[in-house]
Amino acid sequence: MRKFRLPDETGIFLVLLVVLVVLSILSPSFGTVHNGLTLLLNGAVIAFLALGQTFVLLTGGIDLSTGANVAMTGVLAAVLMQHLPWPVASLLAVGAGLVLGVINGLIIHYVKVPPFIVTFSTQGVATAVPLIITGANSISVRQAGFSWIGQGRVAGVPLPVIMLLVAAVAAGWFLTRTRLGVHVYASGGNKSAARLAGVDIRVVTILAYAVSGVCGGIAGLIATSRLMVGFPATGLGNELFFSIAAAVVGGVSLFGGIGTVAGAMIGAVLIASVSNGMNVLNVSSYWQSLVIGLIILLGVSFDTYRRGLSGKSLLSALTSTSRKEPQKEKEPTAV
Template sequence: MRALIVLFLLGIVASILSPVFLTPSNLLNVLLEVSVTALLAFGQTYIIILAEIDLSVGSVLGLAGAITAGILAHGNIIEALIVGLLVGAVSGLINGLLTTFGKIPSFITTLGTMTAFSGVTLVYTQGNTISISSNGYAWIGQGYLLGVPIPVWIMILFYVIFWLLLSRTHYGRYVFATGGNEEASRLSGISVRWIKILAFVLTGVLAAVAGFISTARLNTAEPTLGSGLELDAIAAVILGGTSLAGGKGGLFGTLVGAIILGVLDDGMNLLNVSAFYQGIAKGVIILLAVLLDRNIHSISKLGRYVNFSGIHKSAPVKGMKK
């Protein structure tokens, strides 16, 4: 709810400062720019609800996009897309196995794989840009359906799929249970390791899809594509109300959080704000969101303690008459 309020207020301010903001073409442009971040953030939502984190999604995006572009030069689109999805899934599987069976904290695991996947991309591309000449592939990032950009439709499709998976299936309930209390979930028979591994795999697949959109929009695969996008994805999840402590969150809030970042970027671009200041603004927003999340979590814990201990009840004081 608070994310919607922030988005509403931000929209009002942007529309006042720039009359162009509320035009249909500009709003579609905001959604188009948001699509890649939102896809990364949908997977990141699962990871953060599990009280983990994935810093490698930007690198997976770049790796999957580069390999897909490379295969397009010698194969057909279907083959390239399948291989790209496999690259994303295997990358997520590596993260999941190292985190669960390797017992390495996900922050350290994905920090390492972020660097490793980026290195693999540089080796594969030899530091050069890979050009894409396929019109069919370009349609993924540049095409329109019913006047709406294809990336926006892709974002909506995966939002629906992952929302249903999280809110309407046993797996989704296990994700929340594991994030809320991992030990209790394990004792109740939930395969905690595989719940986490599947979340990392799904996140890798979404990163690959985001890579398709990014490379199709540019008609090229750059060796540094996706760098820094993991921070935008994490920021969108936190702004959407998903708790870093785990066990709480949702995809609708994440979508709103991603749109907030998109509106912020678009508003500052319309106002010709320097890119350097845009980075500062994003950083401040991330810090404020984390600070708010921590304070709300602390207050919630205090409230549960007070309810449990009965301190809130007005018990009669000794020596005083009722």
Template structure:
């Protein structure tokens, strides 16, 4: 029996190939300083991709992640003016969770399309920081807040360590807990999972809440690195990068398929491509085009894979009906 090669292996190979090509094109790409910049910038993309993974696995999508970065980052900056840095962290995480819970609740309990709901909260979350500050930036009031984005442990930047811890925790959640099984079940077949007793509402709300937490972590990292809260933070390509990273990493847009490891590798690939284009000197307006092509290729591959899976499934059931009365040799019987 042949063993299927995991999708993560192919993605890892692509990452190594892209990095090798960029290293040949530009010696500056393979410097230690550039590697640190790549990892720091990739940390935000990685967090957003991890959160987006949970949402996509349930068959949804979260368009509010970019503005959630601005909202949570601004909340953290404002909180440091009146409270210690750790209180600001908790406040930002609480706001991120709140945005996610609102998204998930509206989607499940009011049966609204995820695209519409998260697009609406995208606008709301983007406007609140502008309203609170009059579209002005806010300097962080506690210098210890820099620990999140500027410190390092044994030479490893803190944002990278935070991503690693989150990826391990999320992998355990998806692979070794009943909640993880339910996430895949809801995305694979919502009706079947409902009949099996899975509480879909809780699963969907949890998925969007985790996406909100990850966006809040992105907001904390951005604000900590700059030590300034910007109301326009996250308004760039972060949203598209998160979706591209997850899809390229093998997470299906149709739900029920994907892994944390794949999404993390997808984030590394997107960060490598973006960083490489900057180092090589490609104009910034070319980058959305390249990322758009990557998303398109990922969607095409995902759709093709899904078609093949459905075709194999129908073929399997077709064969099964012909041998119901006489089970194949070696097949388990009831």
């Protein structure tokens, strides 16, 4: 009889349910439908960044430029809309996010600079671009149709939530059902072994950072559309911090090769719920960073411990195998 196995995301999903129940008890207004939709809408930007971060983390990298990407693409969209229709301006802005991600991937693969250093540097570049363009001033968006991206609703559900759901399903299918998606996991698990198995590490690396760049660009459009203002500081708050926390808490390993899109999305909802719940309870924003920081620390500690156990079991298995003496061949009996 085939044994039933719970999904890997069961644990974090149960934690999310407990958090939702506790916050609903502490504040009845937290459990309302209106607040639930607001929570999902506010969490859409973080979730998009976490989705892109998932691809990068699965390859064993990290993208620190995502928050700055939100600011850059949002301001670029606002500037371009002064001369172009908003759909064209939006596509070009997301294209700029894509270029940022591709540049990250190219430098990491060909120049062999660690992802932390590369994305930290491009974070500075992406932060400076909107400041240079606008002179540190905000730019109002005049085209009313652009508001549909961040403020529109379909059957009462915010459009950003629907966009996120479609993107998450597509990303999950890609990672689990396509050869290139499997290569993403393989390159994060062991790059040397993956290369020997025929995986094109160059394509995988550039793809992962390109996806992160596109997700950052879409998040920038959503944030700018909600405000209808291109603000150079948008996305430079806790967005990067929260996106990494969402992915890690959702089971995506910082060491690469382990994790799922579903887990990252549950993690994003958990982070958004904690942040929203603390706002509803009038808890100071300073405490929010402390709580999210502890969540990241616990998530990384658990991930390290889990990998240590698996490595230990593998080591013991290899040791026990090597200690077994080879069986001696029987000598032929004399006739």
